[in-house]
Amino acid sequence: MTQDIFTQLTNSLVDGDPDAALELTQQALASGVEPMAIIRQGLMPGMDIVGQKFAEGEYFLPDLIIAADGMKKAMDLLEPELRARQQSIESAGIVVIGTVKGDIHEIGKSLVATMLSANGFTVYDLGVDVSKDRFIAKIKETGANILGMSALLTTTMTQQREVIKALDEAGLRKQVKVMVGGAPVTKSWAEEIGADDYAEDAMGAVHKAKKLVGKA
Ligand code: B1M
Numbered sequence: 001m002t003q004d005i006f007t008q009l010t011n012s013l014v015d016g017d018p019d020a021a022l023e024l025t026q027q028a029l030a031s032g033v034e035p036m037a038i039i040r041q042g043l044m045p046g047m048d049i050v051g052q053k054f055a056e057g058e059y060f061l062p063d064l065i066i067a068a069d070g071m072k073k074a075m076d077l078l079e080p081e082l083r084a085r086q087q088s089i090e091s092a093g094i095v096v097i098g099t100v101k102g103d104i105h106e107i108g109k110s111l112v113a114t115m116l117s118a119n120g121f122t123v124y125d126l127g128v129d130v131s132k133d134r135f136i137a138k139i140k141e142t143g144a145n146i147l148g149m150s151a152l153l154t155t156t157m158t159q160q161r162e163v164i165k166a167l168d169e170a171g172l173r174k175q176v177k178v179m180v181g182g183a184p185v186t187k188s189w190a191e192e193i194g195a196d197d198y199a200e201d202a203m204g205a206v207h208k209a210k211k212l213v214g215k216a
Helices: 002-014 018-030 035-055 061-085 107-118 132-142 158-169 187-193 202-212
Strands: 093-099 121-125 146-150 177-181
Touching (some): 107 202, 132 146
Parallel strands (some): 093 121
16 A cells, blocks of 8 residues: 555656645655655655656656656645654754755755754755855854755756865865765765765765764
8 A cells, every 4th residue: 555655656756747746645644654755765766767767858857847846745745744753852053055056956955954954953944056155154144063065967066166165265164064965976076075974865964964063
């Protein structure tokens, strides 16, 4: 039964049916399926298939947009549920997070932001297409001790390096630990650009962020 609903969720994104994605998410929650399982086993495989079909030339930009719409509708429902399942006692740290300049992919970054906030971090989410100046201004304003940067394109990953350089120039590098992520980002890329850590997914990001501030 649960596997069945995961398959239907995956298909709703692949078939470009955002209303079905929303309805199935409601159904899954109502029958007690954990929100993170809905994301990992139902929705993310759908986005991966859509991305693959796009790369192979079978799907076009509108197909990506429709799939993203379905995922976002589902996430609007899931995010409060994810928060409600975690208990935070004291702030684990202050995080400024955003998707780098030139990049408008927001779903993964928002999921990471939600999971960090659900796990006790105070999170300032700057959204997408964030310039190095905006990252720096927000870090100064909030006294953040973690900067999280997401990049989904090989052409925008390089912005992560630019922001780290700008942090150095602004004398802020010692104040903030830098975590990077996003589909094309790897551990070796993180090392190459002088980031403090990299995470593959949202739960990994929570674990790494806790380690970075000495709370793991
Ligand atoms: Co875009 N897109 N897209 N897209 N898109 C990809 C990324 C792509 C891989 C598809 C493909 O060709 N297979 C490809 C990139 C190729 C490359 O550079 N290697 C691509 C392309 C080419 C493009 C355009 C250039 C297409 C065009 O215009 N011709 C264009 C670029 C626009 C721009 O940014 N300037 C574009 C546009 C779009 C849409 C706007 C239509 C839409 C985004 C809508 C939105 O976000 N509101 C979109 C989508 C939906 C995708 C795919 C299909 C799905 C992305 C997604 O939401 N995944 C994607 C293919 C794919 O990734 N399979 C693709 C679900 C999400 C939960 O996962 O974002 O990976 P993800 O986040 C994960 C981890 O990466 C990690 O944790 C998250 C949760 O587990 N993570 C972090 C993310 N950030 C992190 C930060 C951390 C730690 C972990 O620490 C700070």
